[in-house]
Amino acid sequence: MDFDDDANLDLSQVEDARGGGGGFGGGPIAIGGGALGLIVTVVLALLGYNTLGNDSSSSPAPSSTAGLAQTCATSNAQRFDHVECRQVAVFDDLRDYWGTQGTQALGAQYTDPKLRFFTQAVNTACGQASSAVGPFYCPGDQRIYIDLGFYDELAQRFGAPGEFAQAYVLAHEFGHHIQYLTGFEGEIRKLQQQNPSKENQYSIALELQADCYAGVWTKNASGGAESLVKSVSQEDVKSAIQAAGAVGDDRIQEQSGGGVNPETWTHGSAAQREKWFTTGQSSGDPKSCNTLNAA
Ligand SMILES: [Zn+2]
Structure with a gap:
């Protein structure tokens, strides 16, 4: 995967709440109003309110992108050696694709999600x-939450190293945002309530x-005028497929030493995940991702 070395990263939809620089002020799960604020937030979240909204007074932990702006500036020739700069570049590329062709193909109205980096723990809607x-x-606050430490685990524990494996993970989470925008996520939640015995099957769909949406973006990455990703190689596609398989329910169950029990699966097997990533990547068309009818 090659990035555009000259392009500025857009940090407007990124929040950096990692520990250390500009991270948590008062403990691991700091929130505006301390412990009380936390309880209020959780109760409101249970009621379905968007408690994180745009009101900065009710925002969770403080965040600042000053550190990112410095590390990921074009003046830093090594910026794409940093996982956080690569993730922001991929995020911006995802916004570029889904904000134009992607949602157009699905007939959905586009709004940006936010990307929030955190460490240890985070309070969300x-x-x-x-x-x-x-x-x-x-979906309650339309944010993607990532502790970048996960990528060490993905490489070491799940055996899926590679920069594009990391891009796949972010593209998968971005795909959940698209499902929120199209109403598919809401449809699935309704079906799960109506048919509790099929809850896991719907989750897998x-x-x-x-x-599949991650695959669709992979095909279209580097396509837009504002694209931060310049090229995606066959090697990259392979490492994404490998990562999709590595986080398949059967692999995770094998990995954690327990038996493999399809009844408890919520994400799909390695073979299914590889298959659907590939379906999206081959077609480049989000309309090819009809997993509900296939399931
Ligand atoms: Zn997911």
Whole structure:
């Protein structure tokens, strides 16, 4: 994967709440109003309110992109050696594709998600989460949450190294945002309530479509005028497919030493995840990602 060395990264939709520089002020899950604010936030989240909104007084932990602006400036010739700069470049490329052709193809109205880096734990409109859950998207506040430490785990524990494996993960989470915009996510939640016995099957359809959307972006990356990604190689595509397989439910179950039990799967097998990433990557068309009918 090659990036445009001369292009400025757009940090307007990025929040950096990592520990250390400009991170948490008062403990690991700092929120504006301290412990009380936390409880209020969680209760509101349960009621379905968007508690993170645009009101800065109710924002979670403080964040600043000053450090990112410096590390990822065009004047730093080594900026793409940093995972956070690569992730922002991929994020901007995803915004470029999905904000134009991608949502047009699906007939959906586009709005940007935000990308929030954190360490250890984070408070969200979906409740509190620790890094242990891995990268995730919260529809309630339309944010993608990533502890960059996950990528060490992806490389070492899941055996999926490579810069494009990291791009795939972010593209998958971005795919969940697109599902929120199209209403597919809401449709799945409704189906799950109506048919609780099929809850996991519906979850798998949701996850496989996000994999497919990651593939669609891969095909279209480097296509736009504002594209930060200049090229994607066959090697990159391979490492994304490898990563999709590595986080398949069967692989994770094998990896954690337990038995492999398809009944408990929520994301799909390695073979299914590879298949749907490939479907999107071959077609480059998000309309090819009809995982619900296929399931
Ligand atoms: Zn997912």
